[in-house]
Amino acid sequence: MAQIIETSSQSFASVDVDLVTVDIIENALRNARYEMDAVLFRTAMSPGIREQHDEFPLIADHKGRMVVGQFGSFIGGFLDNYQGTVEEGDIFLTSDPYSCDGAISHANDWLVLMPIYLEGRIVGWAAMFGHMTDVGGKVPGSLPTDAESIFEEGVVIPPTKIYRRGVLNHEMLELILSQVRMKQWNRSDLNAIVAACRTAGRRVVELCGRFGTDVYISTLEQLLERNYRAMEQLILQTVSEERISFTDYLDDDGLGNGPYRIHCTMWREGNKVHLDFEGTDPQSEGPINFFLNVNMFK
Known part of the structure; x- marks a missing residue:
């Protein structure tokens, strides 16, 4: 530190x-x-x-x-x-x-x-x-x-x-x-x-x-x-508690390999937005989770 x-x-x-x-x-x-x-x-x-x-x-x-x-x-x-x-x-x-x-x-x-x-x-x-x-x-x-x-x-x-x-x-x-x-x-x-x-x-x-x-x-x-306060309102108003998934593809890695699958599921719990990338290729050993907490902006 x-x-x-x-x-x-x-x-x-x-x-x-x-x-x-x-x-x-x-x-x-x-x-x-x-x-x-x-x-x-x-x-x-x-x-x-x-x-x-x-x-x-x-x-x-x-x-x-x-x-x-x-x-x-x-x-x-x-x-x-x-x-x-x-x-x-x-x-x-x-x-x-x-x-x-x-x-x-x-x-x-x-x-x-x-x-x-x-x-x-x-x-x-x-x-x-x-x-x-x-x-x-x-x-x-x-x-x-x-x-x-x-x-x-x-x-x-x-x-x-x-x-x-x-x-x-x-x-x-x-x-x-x-x-x-x-x-x-x-x-x-x-x-x-x-x-x-x-x-x-x-x-x-x-x-x-x-x-x-x-x-x-x-x-x-x-x-x-x-x-x-503004970020909290945006999260509460625009992100659903229902899980929503989306898949897209990265075409190439520059070495002739690909396409690579990118999969993300998003949902809200309280004032936290969760982004779960489980299902993304190459497969990880476990779920990749990331969340946006409104407290991150304080």
Whole structure:
């Protein structure tokens, strides 16, 4: 588990926040999320980022819960599994899908995570990933359709402290860049992602300065509670307690094998949605179960 270093032990106070302030902070965070995109599009070099916009930002609260963004909040899982410290000025880089709860899907996605500190305490997190044009591997572009292992797809970066207390780890960065075909592109893209996260950090600190840190933190609690209620209603209104099944097929695995059968049964129990993949090919040794609990969104 990660050890978070904070020089202030003062806890955040829960305060009442009027609806106007909630609305202002919510929209300011939404604008900060779009500003992250703008910074990245204007400074990255890879066409997948600049033109296709294959990138996604995230701004989270001090507990790592996503407030605005476009991909799942992986920060809780990261903190549970990272064996090291988190300090002011640190910035983390990973391209390992298995280290971030699948927030990225392959090695081409470079994911940056940055804690946002104010007066010795973490007040939020900023994260963003971008699809690199090449990360090494057996073919240019690093997307071999006939790959039989992840190691054929290029360099896989475990959660790495690429900035330590604000200082770039040059040796680590050069080690990573030596594995790719277009070193300058990847360097520029990484710098652009880091700049976008720092932009989000500045905006969060500005909001805390304008309204007060306790007001800011309490506002995020209200926004998350509102999302919780909305998600609960969606589950209750749209998902039946009756089991519904569906079958589809994955045509090919890139090696001439297939098609593969994908079978899913869905139903609701209370405010939990169950997704049962028993019957999916290849057959598992037992049922594959997954459920969505509305409490996951709190």
